[in-house]
Amino acid sequence: MSEPRTVTDPADPRLADYTGLTDVELRRRREPAEGLFIAEGEKVIRRALAAGFRMRSMLLTPKWLGVMEDVIAEADAPVHVVEPALAEQVTGYHVHRGALASMERQPLPEAAELLADARRVAVLEGLIDHTNLGAIFRSAAALGMDAVLLSPDCADPLYRRAVKTSMGAVFSVPYARLDPWPSALDAVRAAGFRLLALTPSGAEDLAVAAPHLLPKAALMLGAEGDGLTRRALDAADQRVRIPMAHGVDSLNVGAAAAVAFYAVNSA
Amino acid sequence: MSEPRTVTDPADPRLADYTGLTDVELRRRREPAEGLFIAEGEKVIRRALAAGFRMRSMLLTPKWLGVMEDVIAEADAPVHVVEPALAEQVTGYHVHRGALASMERQPLPEAAELLADARRVAVLEGLIDHTNLGAIFRSAAALGMDAVLLSPDCADPLYRRAVKTSMGAVFSVPYARLDPWPSALDAVRAAGFRLLALTPSGAEDLAVAAPHLLPKAALMLGAEGDGLTRRALDAADQRVRIPMAHGVDSLNVGAAAAVAFYAVNSA
Missing domain, CATH: 3.40.1280.10 (SPOUT methyltransferase, trefoil knot domain)
Structure with missing residues (x-):
C-alpha cells in the first residue's frame, strides 16, 4: 500500500518521469534510455500491471483516487496527487484521463x-x-x-x-x-x-x-x-x-x- | 480557364467559403446549409472533380499554381491565390497541402x-x-x-x-x-x-x-x-x-x- 502524497511544485523531481510528454523527440530518447514508459488512463494502467510490468510511480488528479483505490492499495510505488492544472503544466497537455503511470520497461526478447x-x-x-x-x-x-x-x-x-x-x-x-x-x-x-x-x-x-x-x-x-x-x-x-x-x-x-x-x- | 487572382485581405468575401475550417461545429452547420464542402490537397481535389463535383472556387498558395496548372486551365470557378500566412489566418490552421477547393454538394440519392x-x-x-x-x-x-x-x-x-x-x-x-x-x-x-x-x-x-x-x-x-x-x-x-x-x-x-x-x- 502506497500513501498518496500531494505535490504542488511543477519542478519537484518526483514528477520528472512525466515532464514534456508532448515532446515526441525528447521522449523517444529519454524513455528507452531511462528504462521507462508511460501508461495513460485507468484501463491501460491496469493492463500494464496485469501484464507484469513494474510501476515506478503514478500521477493522479484528485478525482481519480477513488477509481484507482485498489491499484493504490496494491502498489509499492509512490503515488503523486496533483491538481489538473499542475498535471497540464508538467506534461504539456490536458490530461483528460487524469491517471498516468510511469512503468518500468522489460528487456525485449530475441x-x-x-x-x-x-x-x-x-x-x-x-x-x-x-x-x-x-x-x-x-x-x-x-x-x-x-x-x-x-x-x-x-x-x-x-x-x-x-x-x-x-x-x-x-x-x-x-x-x-x-x-x-x-x-x-x-x-x-x-x-x-x-x-x-x-x-x-x-x-x-x-x-x-x-x-x-x-x-x-x-x-x-x-x-x-x-x-x-x-x-x-x-x-x-x-x-x-x-x-x-x-x-x-x-x-x-x-x-x-x-x-x-x-x-x-x-x- | 480561370485567371488566378491574388487576395490579400482576410475579410475579402471571396474567401468566405474557407473561414474557420477548424471549427467543427460551425462547419457542420454551414456546409450542408450552404451546399458546399471542402476538398483539401491536390489528390483529393482531382478526385472530387473526376467524380463530377462542380467547383465553386479554389484557394492556392503561390507554390501550388504550377502543380495545379491543368486544373486551373479546366476550371470555370475563381482561383484565389493567397500567401501561406493569410491562408492560415482565414482557415484557422496551417494548410500543409497548400491547395483547398470549395466544391458544390450534390443531392444525396435515396x-x-x-x-x-x-x-x-x-x-x-x-x-x-x-x-x-x-x-x-x-x-x-x-x-x-x-x-x-x-x-x-x-x-x-x-x-x-x-x-x-x-x-x-x-x-x-x-x-x-x-x-x-x-x-x-x-x-x-x-x-x-x-x-x-x-x-x-x-x-x-x-x-x-x-x-x-x-x-x-x-x-x-x-x-x-x-x-x-x-x-x-x-x-x-x-x-x-x-x-x-x-x-x-x-x-x-x-x-x-x-x-x-x-x-x-x-x-
Whole structure:
C-alpha cells in the first residue's frame, strides 16, 4: 500500500518521469534510455500491471483516487496527487484521463525466442506513425497473431500514443526487433516460416495464396505511403495483394493488416 | 480557364467559403446549409472533380499554381491565390497541402435507389468520428462494397477530415441516409438483403456465417465504444462476431469493417 502524497511544485523531481510528454523527440530518447514508459488512463494502467510490468510511480488528479483505490492499495510505488492544472503544466497537455503511470520497461526478447513458439507473426517495416502502430498491435492481439517483429526503424510500441491506441495490446502480443534489416528475415525463414509480403502490386490474391493453410506464416507489411521497400520485397518468399475495387490504389496499412491477420487465422 | 487572382485581405468575401475550417461545429452547420464542402490537397481535389463535383472556387498558395496548372486551365470557378500566412489566418490552421477547393454538394440519392443496384452494402450506426468514418469509406471502396448506408446520427462523409482520411473514397462509394432509424432497415431487407450485425457478442463466427455466399448482404457496424444499439441489433437478421484472441474484447471499428468487407467479398 502506497500513501498518496500531494505535490504542488511543477519542478519537484518526483514528477520528472512525466515532464514534456508532448515532446515526441525528447521522449523517444529519454524513455528507452531511462528504462521507462508511460501508461495513460485507468484501463491501460491496469493492463500494464496485469501484464507484469513494474510501476515506478503514478500521477493522479484528485478525482481519480477513488477509481484507482485498489491499484493504490496494491502498489509499492509512490503515488503523486496533483491538481489538473499542475498535471497540464508538467506534461504539456490536458490530461483528460487524469491517471498516468510511469512503468518500468522489460528487456525485449530475441526474435528467435518468439519464433520458437509462434505460428503466425506480423513483420512490420518502417512503421513510424504511433497511431498506426498501436492500431496494428490491437488488431494483431484481437485477431490471434502470436508475435510482432519490427524493422529497426519502426517506432517504439511503448510510446504513450501507441500504447493508448493499442488499448494495451502492446502488453499482450510479444514483439522483438529484426536486426540487421532485411537480412534478419533469413532467420524467420529458417524457423520454418513462409514470408508473405503484402503489397498492392503482389502477383497473387491473398485469398488464392490461402495463408491459413500454411503451418507457419509471417505477414510482412510496410509503412503507409511507400509500402514495403524493394529490399524487403526481394527478401520475401511470395508477394500477395488484397484485391482492390473502385480504382483505389491502396488500403490504409491498419486496414490491410486487419484483413491479412484475419485471413491467416480464419478456417 | 480561370485567371488566378491574388487576395490579400482576410475579410475579402471571396474567401468566405474557407473561414474557420477548424471549427467543427460551425462547419457542420454551414456546409450542408450552404451546399458546399471542402476538398483539401491536390489528390483529393482531382478526385472530387473526376467524380463530377462542380467547383465553386479554389484557394492556392503561390507554390501550388504550377502543380495545379491543368486544373486551373479546366476550371470555370475563381482561383484565389493567397500567401501561406493569410491562408492560415482565414482557415484557422496551417494548410500543409497548400491547395483547398470549395466544391458544390450534390443531392444525396435515396437508399432505395442504391439498393436496387447493389449486392454488398455497409450500414453504419452512430459513427461520429470523422477519421473512423473516412477510414471506413476508404476500406469500403478498396474492398468492393457497392454502397454505404448511414444512420441519421452518423457524421457527414463530406466533412473535410473525413474526405481526407478517405483519400477521396467518399466520392466513389455512393451513400445515403437511412431514416427513420432503425425502422428504415426494413426497406433494406425488403430489397433482398440479409442484415448481418457485427458485434463482439454475436452468436456466430463471421467465417461460419459465410457472408460471401449470400446473394445480397448488408453488414451493420456500430460506433467505436458502444457498438450497435440494442434496437439496431434487434432489427438485424443475424448477429455475427469476429473471433477474438488474447482476451481482447473488441476491434477498432475501422479494423472490424475492413475484415467484414473483405470476408463478404472474398471467394
